[in-house]
Amino acid sequence: MKTLEELQETQTQHVNDYVNNLLETVESRNPNELEFQQAVKEVLDSLVPVLVKNPTYIQKGVLERIIEPERMITFRVPWVDDNGKVQVNRGFRVQFNSAIGPYKGGIRFHPSVNASIVKFLGFEQIFKNSLTGQPIGGGKGGSDFDPKGKSDMEIMRFCQSFMTELSKYIGPDTDVPAGDIGVGAREIGYMFGQYKKIKGAYEAGVLTGKGIGYGGSLGRKEATGYGTVYFVEEMLKDKGHSFDQSTVVVSGSGNVSIYAMEKAMQLGAKVVACSDSSGYIYDPNGINLDTVKQLKEVDNKRIHEYVKEHPGASFEIGCSGIWSVPCDIALPCATQNELDKEDADILVSNGVKAVGEGANMPSSQEAIDIFLEKDVLFAPAKAANAGGVAVSALEMAQNSARIAWTVEEVDEKLQEIMKNIYRKSLDQSEAYGVPGNFVVGANIAGFVRVADAMIEQGVI
Numbered sequence: 001m002k003t004l005e006e007l008q009e010t011q012t013q014h015v016n017d018y019v020n021n022l023l024e025t026v027e028s029r030n031p032n033e034l035e036f037q038q039a040v041k042e043v044l045d046s047l048v049p050v051l052v053k054n055p056t057y058i059q060k061g062v063l064e065r066i067i068e069p070e071r072m073i074t075f076r077v078p079w080v081d082d083n084g085k086v087q088v089n090r091g092f093r094v095q096f097n098s099a100i101g102p103y104k105g106g107i108r109f110h111p112s113v114n115a116s117i118v119k120f121l122g123f124e125q126i127f128k129n130s131l132t133g134q135p136i137g138g139g140k141g142g143s144d145f146d147p148k149g150k151s152d153m154e155i156m157r158f159c160q161s162f163m164t165e166l167s168k169y170i171g172p173d174t175d176v177p178a179g180d181i182g183v184g185a186r187e188i189g190y191m192f193g194q195y196k197k198i199k200g201a202y203e204a205g206v207l208t209g210k211g212i213g214y215g216g217s218l219g220r221k222e223a224t225g226y227g228t229v230y231f232v233e234e235m236l237k238d239k240g241h242s243f244d245q246s247t248v249v250v251s252g253s254g255n256v257s258i259y260a261m262e263k264a265m266q267l268g269a270k271v272v273a274c275s276d277s278s279g280y281i282y283d284p285n286g287i288n289l290d291t292v293k294q295l296k297e298v299d300n301k302r303i304h305e306y307v308k309e310h311p312g313a314s315f316e317i318g319c320s321g322i323w324s325v326p327c328d329i330a331l332p333c334a335t336q337n338e339l340d341k342e343d344a345d346i347l348v349s350n351g352v353k354a355v356g357e358g359a360n361m362p363s364s365q366e367a368i369d370i371f372l373e374k375d376v377l378f379a380p381a382k383a384a385n386a387g388g389v390a391v392s393a394l395e396m397a398q399n400s401a402r403i404a405w406t407v408e409e410v411d412e413k414l415q416e417i418m419k420n421i422y423r424k425s426l427d428q429s430e431a432y433g434v435p436g437n438f439v440v441g442a443n444i445a446g447f448v449r450v451a452d453a454m455i456e457q458g459v460i
């Protein structure tokens, strides 16, 4: 007779084999899509304990279905540049999972965008959106268009062409895009205008991240960065720490980074470094956020210009060097895989206490393993950066009800949502025997809601 423990061990081995089989299928079915494979592996590996406990998820084929997008759209985006030359880019929208609501997720304009990037982002979005508790499914889109150096009119023509095709597949109850890297309020405005013209109707809820004057939500712009800091603050509080008096490094200088810096500063932290794709600035006196906002939100300039106004600061070429700046808290808020094993080692040897991911999948798997091994508090992107899409869902709610909440009302709801995500992730990590492992906790909490909904809705 086998003991209970032995039986559990065999069971875990079976589930591990099953998961490894699935991962092999993902690799052979999506060859060369390394980012997508990475995102799926991270989630599936962490689901093993929940599958051991609830074999129904295996019996009902939930995993086979959740790793395959419901729909993937690829399209041509032709546009005319300022010299009258025809340019062609590639557009994507992945409609990954609609079990708990219309597909929801941003649009990214960046030369690195391809099927793998869009699918990894769409896959992550399923679990992130589920964690928010809001009724939103997972989707993502984008184009390999590079907005850098383009005129305003070129941006407008590109956005219009992109939307001319995308408009066939989206709508307030089907799929609701928003911004991401390279797509902010200006681009959303141009896309919304084109959608409205094509449909001949004012469907405010078709896009989020809109301008405040025509259906946007107060607090949406700040939501991702603020939300990341709210999550990390909860995590720190449980261990008797806080942002107050801490030294913080925040990579990036886009929307997520700027508002993560702002909230960290409001909570009493000193932010000493931030970056863009050319390199990073280090200011031992603390970053002057007004200067960064002026450079990045208004003048569209490179981050090295900062040192002209603040001679006490320095600029270093190359972005990954930012992780060698000693800090108590590191917030990677730039892009995927920006923080690898070596960076994690340096952060740990410099005594980092907490890492919170504002970007999507900024840490490599090896880097995450190091943080967990060395007991660094680690807030994974799906949980820590869910504030942006959460407030997008609040924007949809306001649009449906034709009302507008005050910034205080939105911020209060955001704080509540981030605290709930923290609690859910912590509870699940404890329930599955890895207390404080928010990677496992967030993946399980996000998965269970979607998986149960998929089972209830039958095999579709």
Ligand code: GLU
Residues within 6 Å of the ligand: 104, 105, 106, 107, 176, 177, 178, 179, 180, 181, 208, 360, 385, 386, 388, 389, 390, 392
């Ligand atoms: N792009 C953001 C994210 O990664 C926001 C998506 C949204 O608001 O729909 O979650």
